[in-house]
Amino acid sequence: MCGRYALALRPSQVRRMLEENDMQVDGAPEDEGPGAPRQSHNFAPGYHGIVYRADVPDYGAGPAKEHSSGTKGSSSAKDDTAVTNNTKTDQDAHDPNHFILQSMKWGLVPFWTKRNPDYSSVMKTINCRDDSLAQNGGMWNTMKARKRCLVIAQGFYEWLKVGPKEKVPHYVKRKDGKLMCFAGLWDCVRYEEGEREGERNYTYTIITTDSNAQLKFLHDRMPVILDPGSEAMRIWLDPERHEWSKDLQGVLKPYEGELEVYPVSKEVGKVGNDSPSFIIPVASRENKGNIANFFANQGKPKGKASLKDQTEPEVEVVTEMDGVKRVKTESLDEVAKDADDGGMKREQEHAVTAGSKRRAESPAPEEKEPPHKKATVKSPSPVTQPTRKTRSATTNVGKSPAKVKAPAKGKEPGAQKITKFFGNSA
DNA sequence: CCAGACGTTGTT
DNA sequence: GTCTGG
DNA sequence: CCAGACGTTGTT
DNA sequence: GTCTGG
Numbered sequence A: 001m002c003g004r005y006a007l008a009l010r011p012s013q014v015r016r017m018l019e020e021n022d023m024q025v026d027g028a029p030e031d032e033g034p035g036a037p038r039q040s041h042n043f044a045p046g047y048h049g050i051v052y053r054a055d056v057p058d059y060g061a062g063p064a065k066e067h068s069s070g071t072k073g074s075s076s077a078k079d080d081t082a083v084t085n086n087t088k089t090d091q092d093a094h095d096p097n098h099f100i101l102q103s104m105k106w107g108l109v110p111f112w113t114k115r116n117p118d119y120s121s122v123m124k125t126i127n128c129r130d131d132s133l134a135q136n137g138g139m140w141n142t143m144k145a146r147k148r149c150l151v152i153a154q155g156f157y158e159w160l161k162v163g164p165k166e167k168v169p170h171y172v173k174r175k176d177g178k179l180m181c182f183a184g185l186w187d188c189v190r191y192e193e194g195e196r197e198g199e200r201n202y203t204y205t206i207i208t209t210d211s212n213a214q215l216k217f218l219h220d221r222m223p224v225i226l227d228p229g230s231e232a233m234r235i236w237l238d239p240e241r242h243e244w245s246k247d248l249q250g251v252l253k254p255y256e257g258e259l260e261v262y263p264v265s266k267e268v269g270k271v272g273n274d275s276p277s278f279i280i281p282v283a284s285r286e287n288k289g290n291i292a293n294f295f296a297n298q299g300k301p302k303g304k305a306s307l308k309d310q311t312e313p314e315v316e317v318v319t320e321m322d323g324v325k326r327v328k329t330e331s332l333d334e335v336a337k338d339a340d341d342g343g344m345k346r347e348q349e350h351a352v353t354a355g356s357k358r359r360a361e362s363p364a365p366e367e368k369e370p371p372h373k374k375a376t377v378k379s380p381s382p383v384t385q386p387t388r389k390t391r392s393a394t395t396n397v398g399k400s401p402a403k404v405k406a407p408a409k410g411k412e413p414g415a416q417k418i419t420k421f422f423g424n425s426a
Numbered sequence B, D: 001c002c003a004g005a006c007g008t009t010g011t012t
Numbered sequence C, E: 001g002t003c004t005g006g
Helices: A011-020 A119-123 A130-134 A141-146 A231-237 A246-251 A285-296 A324-336
Strands: A005-007 A040-043 A048-055 A095-106 A127-129 A148-153 A155-162 A166-174 A180-189 A201-210 A221-223 A259-263
Touching (some): A048 A201, A127 A130
Antiparallel strands (some): A005 A040, A005 A155, A201 A221
């Protein structure tokens, strides 16, 4: 289900927005540079996104040596040597009372993985079912106990199936305009060999649960969404809880707040495309207006209030079961070619960046991550940003936000699909 | 003991 | 890494 | 998650 | 259909 979402904000913007919701942020990754999270309205698995979590060591919350399952108590209790020890104590800098934003790669790879896992394996861990966490064994055991986090997004996409071949993308966001915080799990792995040997690779997964009544027509599953400042969020992120419990399991339930759901441009289906229009109702007046402005203003970033607030979707989800067919047809086509509008000469070259071919031909033998094609149009601050609460100045605490170590850049799968990451011993 | 799984979604 | 099956 | 590729021989 | 890239 949650296999694509929107996060076109820089870490600094995310930080500010969370702080406006009274969330403590003691560190954040750089907006740019190696390992920086990607900004895209079409955020896909494998990208580096923004995760929020307690500032605990790489082995997670709780005592360094303890086993999450509490199994056996023997052991000499002396040998410190933290888990992946060596190389400086990676801890001394951690403070569980601090919460940080960190860049991590979407698609969880467990810490015990020996080699860079193949693509298909990783794709299966972009999500984690809430009911999988209710069972005791399994690969999530350590993470659910000690490595819980929030995955930050503006909203997510879901494709409504209409008929045997048609799929209409819908965007889902919070009605109150706040950032969407998914319950997630993270981990850190250091491969034993390969080009990434020794590097710390941070990855994450998004927890899914049953859809709430509002989204049932779209899909039967949805990500777990937590409200900023809620008790559920506090529990989920609490580093003092380093064992699974009913309280924690209880956090994982369908969202009870209000969401906004509406169809969007089919262009979002093509990975690699990116445009602010993807999070705007496809057939709305705003959309047309925005798109027009968008291209009209190509040269000047300031422009008028282009896409400021796109409330009232007026398109709304319309029916579904039987009316499905019509839902998409016209409206979508319309937008697809609406760029030409009724008389404007300008046309669609759009903001939609064309997806690149898969002609892997790296001129330089380095750099992994897919090219961050600088979106044709950069959206300073696209939609969103309600400024609801308008808290007093977000006192930018004087702490150095550089506490978070830049995560190792992930390597794109595919180069060498060795081992499946589940199969290795210690 | 060792070897192998450890996952999700969607579709049938 | 842990847990299960053989 | 969806979209798109999915191939060989031979020549430069 | 399956697999890969983004």
